[in-house]
Amino acid sequence: MNFQDCHEEQIHIPSHIQSYGYLIGLDSHKTIQFYSENILEIFDVDEEILGKQFEDYSNLFQKILKSYSYKNVDANPKETTKDLDKIILKDKEYHLTVYKFKGLIYIELEEYTKKQISRNTIYRGIKEIQAAKTEDEIWVALVHNICKITNYDRVMIYKFMNDGSGKVIAEQKHDHMESYMHLYYPESDIPKQARALYLLNYKRIFSDVHSKPVPVKSNLKEIDLTYSTVRAMSPIHAVYIKNSGASSSFSTSIIVDNKLWGLVTCHNTEAKHIDLFNRIQAEICTVMAANAYSSIKSQMIMENEALFTLKSIQLKNRLYQYDNLKESLFQNLNTVLEISHADGFAVAFEDEIEAAGETPSHEVIQNVVKWARKHLTTSFYTNHAFALKYYDEIPGLNLLCSGVAISFLGKERSKMLIWFRKEFREHIDWAGNPEKKEVNVLDFYDQKKKVISPRTSFMVFSEEIQGKSKYWSKKDILEIRKIHDTILETVQYQFEKVSLLNKELSQVNEELDSFSHTLSHDLATPLTVIKLNVQMLGKNKTDEAEKSKIDYILNEIDNMSTMMSNVLQLSRMKHSEYQLQKINPRGFIEKICEDSKLSYNSFTDIYIGPTPEIMGENTLLYQLFQNLITNAVKYSSQQENPKVEIRGKENGQWVVYEITDNGIGIPEQERENVFKLFKRFDNAKSFVGSGVGLSIAQSVMKKLSGKLTFESQENVGTTFILKFQKPMQDLN
CATH class of the missing domain: 3.30.450.20 (PAS domain)
Known part of the structure; x- marks a missing residue:
């Protein structure tokens, strides 16, 4: 068998x-x-x-x-x-x-039967459906009119859920009958081949489950009755209907967006045939209701999309405020979360993680990131039972990550967006125990077959759903994908912005080269001639006032020469390649300190602490420390007790030097302009300078693959922090 x-x-x-x-x-x-x-x-x-x-x-x-x-x-x-x-x-x-x-x-x-519904009744029914303003009103109107057309004991709207099960969302029945409203039916009640058939043939009737089907005599091996209105129903379905207490059933398909959204299901205690004309009218009413629902749904989708688009534009504008993707994301975690249907949101950027909302710990998020990078083969992934499924595989999973949605930014998979949903406990009443299955022998048109028998009991079976989040709907997924695309647009925008800045920088560098050339060839010689002539004039002057003016002119000429020399250094620096080596800078630091004291104030208290070895090049390092130490001595020289401290220390893979003074400091509003070329601040106007030194220092540090930062408080002092590469043998 x-x-x-x-x-x-x-x-x-x-x-x-x-x-x-x-x-x-x-x-x-x-x-x-x-x-x-x-x-x-x-x-x-x-x-x-x-x-x-x-x-x-x-x-x-x-x-x-x-x-x-x-x-x-x-x-x-x-x-x-x-x-x-x-x-x-x-x-x-x-x-x-x-x-x-x-x-x-x-x-x-x-x-043909005489019990046909009147055209006036049909017309009024269609008008009732068209007048419905909400989804619930549509389905109530539909069951009301199908009940009139069929005169069956019970009419239900059966909606297919995301997991394939069905739920009764509208019902009309005789008062003495038990209600099936809000009950769930397992996916197996309507197998997949039946659902496929319902998409092709929108109506079907089982007039009498106790009546014996009629054989079809044929020359053909198989007769496809997909579109037949007289097709015999499955013997398994016949048993199912009998077990439910009915003798007759009729149903029509609710088709929305070319998909089987649900069914109108009718049951009658006694065997009952519905005239073909009435069945067609029931199908028409169902189509009208489905169209009305689609219209309301489309309007809601349009409104939601308009609101989401507005929020996406606001998100995009916020992301555009930053120059790099990491900062854009890290600074807008809450903004992304606000427009997502999630409880928490996290960004994994290389090995860095930032999160907002209700999320698991950073350690657990890191475990999820590692799992995703290793196991996911697609760029997008959702699961509403994530913690349940992977509890034994991923350490630390808890109810805050009951559901996850993961989206990779780029093919390298180093950047990842993760949305979290916490547990959503749900109480479900099933029409019978969905897990209880029995194998029985049924008569298939005079042939005996073993089958999984339909349920014999439709007694309410309650189930508590735990450990799962709300299901990720198509709308949720679409919006997450749109957020992903918005972020990718930001990447493109930032790339184009950087490309434009690089182009502008290239033009500026070309102009600087041209300017440097002009300085070295067109201005240097005339400036020398001017200086010689002024010096000759000064030899014959005895008047102190006149000599003072000539000295002032000579000082300004020297300042111009220094500025020209600095600009030439800056220009040449970007065209040169250097071989880095291990250097202890203490020797030239001491020399620079002595020279600076002679130039600005011989009473400056300079402390030189430890000077560990660094990776560098002699000429570059001399230029670097000369600019920073000279500035420290110069801008603290007018203090009552000027002090400068220079000290170095090892810090992981870096060697860090700090040059601290108690000078005039840098104004808060000017800090972003510190390393700009020719930039001088108002509180430094009384000091001689060209505004080029710090630009040279920053260029040197870039050449040395180091980092130059600072801390400063106006009228208190400044500390410049230099991070150099540690020599390789020290790293080992």
Whole structure:
């Protein structure tokens, strides 16, 4: 005896029809290839007609042959287009449906009943659906009108959830019946092949679950009844309906965005057939309701998208305020979180992590980052049961990371965005225990098969869902992807901004080279001539006032010469390559200190502390310390007790030197301009200088792959901090 699971059953080729219908099938040559054995009830067939020409029996099938539906079947541009007619056979009226499918012509008949819904009732029902303003109102209006059309005991709207299960969201029933409202049904109640069929054929009826299906006699191996209105239902489904306490069922498909959104499901305690006309009207009402829902949904989507777009623009503007991606993200964690449907948000940038909102510890986030970099093969990932699934694999997972969404920025996977959702506890009432399954033997059209039996009990079974977050909806995922794209746009913007700055910098450097050339060739000689002539004038002057003026002129000429020399040094520096070596700078530091004291104030107290070895080049280091020590002595020279301290120390992979003075300090508002060329501050105007020295110092540190920073307080003093590479043997 073969075992068959529910999802393996080929429900579209049952080789049987329901007893209320009749079926004849023709090939493209109008040869009879199959027919239901009950056609003898309505046609006086006294010989075997299988394999015969249908039109050869013009007397027997006269009403069909003369019908519009049959005559027009070849003219339909699309297969499965159904033409409906009404014919009279043996003094009874029958609905006639003719259509083509897979090269075959299907002729279906079912008896016409007098219990047809009035057109006024249909019109009022459609108007009621169109007048609905909310989703709930639409489905209430739909069940109300389907109830009128079918007159079934119970009508429900069954919505498919994200996990494939279904939930009753609207219901109309007789007062004495138990309500199924808000109950959940497991995914297995409607197997995947049934859902696929419901997307093709929007309505189906099971008039009498106790009635024996009618065999179809055929020359063909299989007869595809996908679009048939008389197809026999699955024996498994028949048992399911019986177990629910019903004898008849009818359903229509709710199609939204070309997907099976849900079902209108109708149950009746007694066997009951619904006329084909009424079934079509129920289908039309369902389509109208689905369209009304789509309209409301589209309006909500438009409003949400407009609001999200506005927030995205605000986020983009905030991200654009920074010059690099890391700072942009780290400074806007809360902004990203505010427009995300998440409880927490984290950014992993190389080995750095910053987080906002309700997130696990940095250590746990780091573990998640390591796991993602190792195991994820796609650039985007979501899971609403992350902590449950990977609790034993990732150390430290807790309820704050019950759900995660992960997005990589770039192919190198070093930059990562992580959204966290905490646990969302949920109480679910199932229509029967979804986990309870039994194997039984069922009769499949006179064949015995072992199957997983449908549930025998629909008694409410309660379940508490723990350890999972809210499901990541399509809307959530779309918005996260848009945030990801906004951040990538920021990367592009910052790249273009840096490229433009580099271009401008290149132009400035070219101008500086040209300016340096002018200084060295066009100004140096005239300046020397001027100085010589002024000196000659000074030799013949005895008046002290005049001599003072000449000395002033000579000092200014010397200042100009110094400025020209500094600019030339700065220009030449960027074109030179240097071989770094291990150097102890103490010797030239001491010389620079002595020279500076002679130049500015011989009473400056200079302390030279430890001077550990650094990686550098003699000329560059001399220029560096000369500029910084000279500045320290100069700008503290007017203090009552001028002091300068120079000391070095090892700090990890760096050697750090600090040059501290108690001079005039740097104004708060000017700190971002410290290293700009020719920049001099108002509190330094009384000191001689060119505004080039600190630019040279910064250029030297870049050449040495070091870092130059400072700390300063106006009228208190300044400390320049120099971070040099530690010699390799020290690192080892």
